[in-house]
Amino acid sequence: MKKLINDPEAVVREELQGIEAAHGDLVRVSYDPYYIVRKDAPVQNKTAIISGGGSGHEPMHGGFVGVGMLDGACPGEVFTSPTPDQMAAATQAVSGGKGVLHIVKNYTGDVLNFEMAADMARADGIEVEAVVIDDDVAVKDSLYTAGRRGVGTTVLAEKITGAAAEAGASLSEVAELCRKVNANGRSMGMALTSCTVPAAGKPTFDLGEDEMEIGIGIHGEPGRERRKLASANEVAEMLAQPIVDDLPFRQGDRVLAFLNSMGGTPLIELYVVYQALDKYLRGRGLTIERNLIGPYITSLEMAGCSITLLRLDDELTRLWDAPVNTAGLRWGV
Amino acid sequence: MKKLINDPEAVVREELQGIEAAHGDLVRVSYDPYYIVRKDAPVQNKTAIISGGGSGHEPMHGGFVGVGMLDGACPGEVFTSPTPDQMAAATQAVSGGKGVLHIVKNYTGDVLNFEMAADMARADGIEVEAVVIDDDVAVKDSLYTAGRRGVGTTVLAEKITGAAAEAGASLSEVAELCRKVNANGRSMGMALTSCTVPAAGKPTFDLGEDEMEIGIGIHGEPGRERRKLASANEVAEMLAQPIVDDLPFRQGDRVLAFLNSMGGTPLIELYVVYQALDKYLRGRGLTIERNLIGPYITSLEMAGCSITLLRLDDELTRLWDAPVNTAGLRWGV
Numbered sequence: 001m002k003k004l005i006n007d008p009e010a011v012v013r014e015e016l017q018g019i020e021a022a023h024g025d026l027v028r029v030s031y032d033p034y035y036i037v038r039k040d041a042p043v044q045n046k047t048a049i050i051s052g053g054g055s056g057h058e059p060m061h062g063g064f065v066g067v068g069m070l071d072g073a074c075p076g077e078v079f080t081s082p083t084p085d086q087m088a089a090a091t092q093a094v095s096g097g098k099g100v101l102h103i104v105k106n107y108t109g110d111v112l113n114f115e116m117a118a119d120m121a122r123a124d125g126i127e128v129e130a131v132v133i134d135d136d137v138a139v140k141d142s143l144y145t146a147g148r149r150g151v152g153t154t155v156l157a158e159k160i161t162g163a164a165a166e167a168g169a170s171l172s173e174v175a176e177l178c179r180k181v182n183a184n185g186r187s188m189g190m191a192l193t194s195c196t197v198p199a200a201g202k203p204t205f206d207l208g209e210d211e212m213e214i215g216i217g218i219h220g221e222p223g224r225e226r227r228k229l230a231s232a233n234e235v236a237e238m239l240a241q242p243i244v245d246d247l248p249f250r251q252g253d254r255v256l257a258f259l260n261s262m263g264g265t266p267l268i269e270l271y272v273v274y275q276a277l278d279k280y281l282r283g284r285g286l287t288i289e290r291n292l293i294g295p296y297i298t299s300l301e302m303a304g305c306s307i308t309l310l311r312l313d314d315e316l317t318r319l320w321d322a323p324v325n326t327a328g329l330r331w332g333v
Numbered sequence: 334m335k336k337l338i339n340d341p342e343a344v345v346r347e348e349l350q351g352i353e354a355a356h357g358d359l360v361r362v363s364y365d366p367y368y369i370v371r372k373d374a375p376v377q378n379k380t381a382i383i384s385g386g387g388s389g390h391e392p393m394h395g396g397f398v399g400v401g402m403l404d405g406a407c408p409g410e411v412f413t414s415p416t417p418d419q420m421a422a423a424t425q426a427v428s429g430g431k432g433v434l435h436i437v438k439n440y441t442g443d444v445l446n447f448e449m450a451a452d453m454a455r456a457d458g459i460e461v462e463a464v465v466i467d468d469d470v471a472v473k474d475s476l477y478t479a480g481r482r483g484v485g486t487t488v489l490a491e492k493i494t495g496a497a498a499e500a501g502a503s504l505s506e507v508a509e510l511c512r513k514v515n516a517n518g519r520s521m522g523m524a525l526t527s528c529t530v531p532a533a534g535k536p537t538f539d540l541g542e543d544e545m546e547i548g549i550g551i552h553g554e555p556g557r558e559r560r561k562l563a564s565a566n567e568v569a570e571m572l573a574q575p576i577v578d579d580l581p582f583r584q585g586d587r588v589l590a591f592l593n594s595m596g597g598t599p600l601i602e603l604y605v606v607y608q609a610l611d612k613y614l615r616g617r618g619l620t621i622e623r624n625l626i627g628p629y630i631t632s633l634e635m636a637g638c639s640i641t642l643l644r645l646d647d648e649l650t651r652l653w654d655a656p657v658n659t660a661g662l663r664w665g666v
Contacts, residue, residue, distance in 0.1 A: 002525040002542070004602040004638060006564045011605060013343070014565075018604030021611035058600035066608050078601075195618050231339045232347075250591050263599040266634050267391035268411075269337040271351030272344060276356035293660075295628070301636065305337060311531040326448050327626075 105150030138215030251285030396661030438483030439490030582620030
């Protein structure tokens with residue numbers, strides 16, 4: 001295992017120390033239990049939003065804490081759900097009296113733990129709503145999931161709901177908006193290589209030198225099929241076609257195209273895929289109105305990419321464009 | 334070779350097509366010869382700045398073209414200098430009557446070609462100054478370089494000079510500022526793995542499963558030593574100590590700490606390195622006043638990192654903080 005770490009058991013704690021040292025102007029870090037909140041949390045009379053999940057997907061979620069996006073994030077150990085007490089403590093830390101939205105990726109552990117955390121927070125008098133993101137069209141059920149997995153649309157939901165909450169939306173409005181983003185977002189990913197969980201010390205799965213996995217999950221869960229390496233143009237279509245057909249996206253739709261690196265795939269390759277994605281979507285009559293290209297929801301150092309399409313309307317576009325000030329996404333400030 | 338590409342010979346052209354499709358709101362792309370310029374180029378009565386070099390280091394340089402940073406960039410083939418006619422054409426395309434600064438990384442091919450391009454542009458009546466960045470403390474000479482290599486400080490110089498040019502500085506002022514950034518910036522990098530140039534199809538060099546290369550160049554050029562894998566804490570000190578001692582940075586100095594991924598190293602590991610870097614620099618009496626963490630000057634999919642420190646004063650800090658609107662760096666807009 002070749003990684004820039006010290007102790008495999010200390011990766012998440014030391015990562016948090018790095019985030020605290022680097023971004024103390026934006027966030028505060030709690031170590032017992034682990035969570036990251038906006039520096040000015042709790043913001044009084046603002047709907048708060050938290051998310052969380054296993055570590056190893058950076059910058060998601062901790063890198064999205066800040067003005068205009070998340071109020072807080074709970075990192076679990078690598079690829080491991082955070083615990084209900086972490087989530088409850090983060091909920092308490094961000095609660096400003098107007099309720100707290102939990103944005104939950106659809107993995108069985110995350111969903112159960114967020115449900116328990118919501119009950120704990122409600123017992124403390126905090127109003128909580130939860131929205132589960134399940135946008136991955138690759139497989140119906142998966143290794144850690146009943147139903148579809150929650151992947152790239154999560155990043156977009158965190159940005160868009162964060163903008164609405166910043167502008168004064170109520171908890172029920174923010175939750176409804178989050179359901180709208182989930183309903184209009186679809187994703188699929190692929191891998192060229194596995195990743196290695198530090199505590200495991202060996203690759204999560206094996207892929208031959210001439211193989212790739214289409215429909216992979218963000219923890220290396222099996223996808224639709226393992227097949228021979230294909231070209232970037234073919235890969236773009238293998239991912240984009242099921243996404244477009246699933247919603248379905250229709251001719252004339254305006255979309256946000258989010259092309260994500262799984263961690264080990266550099267930008268030079270993402271742009272080669274993007275030219276193919278752009279051509280494919282034009283051919284289907286879609287207009288890319290906004291895009292996001294880079295490593296935003298990663299699987300450690302896995303090589304590969306995922307595509308997320310979100311159908312836009314004026315409301316979603318306006319909220320996407322609103323100012324955001326986080327370590328992972330920043331504009332307008 | 335596992336890469337998301339189509340034809341190894343077409344990678345740069347297709348990458349440019351992706352950049353054009355994605356960032357047409359920011360830039361224009363020329364295909365004959367290859368260059369990327371600000372959408373509004375040439376900006377009349379503004380000192381223009383271009384840079385260039387081999388592809389494979391994305392987002393540098395094309396991702397740094399836009400308001401507040403570069404006016405233009407010339408991408409060569411992967412790890413190959415652009416040609417003088419490319420550089421001359423880009424110079425012409427951005428020239429707004431107030432002169433053009435060439436920011437050149439110190440590699441022999443780049444330096445010679447930029448010199449020829451400057452002569453060609455001057456023959457066309459364009460005033461040109463060139464500043465060579467040579468900030469890599471690892472080795473005195475290198476495989477493609479007489480003197481020190483130009484690496485991470487280039488990114489910082491492009492941002493800082495771009496802000497000054499945007500604010501109305503003359504060519505001689507912008508060139509002087511660029512020399513100041515180079516004089517106050519130092520870098521060193523390391524690799525855990527090699528990278529594979531698409532046209533070569535096999536790794537540039539071999540590193541054993543328990544080895545790393547300290548002082549690596551951004552094209553995989555040999556560094557100071559090949560040694561056994563060490564911890565993130567040790568790696569941070571192996572890079573930071575020679576940097577601090579070289580300038581030298583002194584107790585009380587304020588610095589910008591730029592922790593760069595070579596491409597394949599994900600953010601979770603960079604933050605583990607950052608906590609170590611932060612501790613080391615505090616121990617040396619330095620204050621990190623600004624930071625930049627992520628993949629900004631990469632070597633394709635190479636795993637590893639580099640550290641750049643820039644000694645700040647009020648002028649450099651103010652110019653670093655100024656608005657920038659590029660695909661690779663964006664704030665304030």
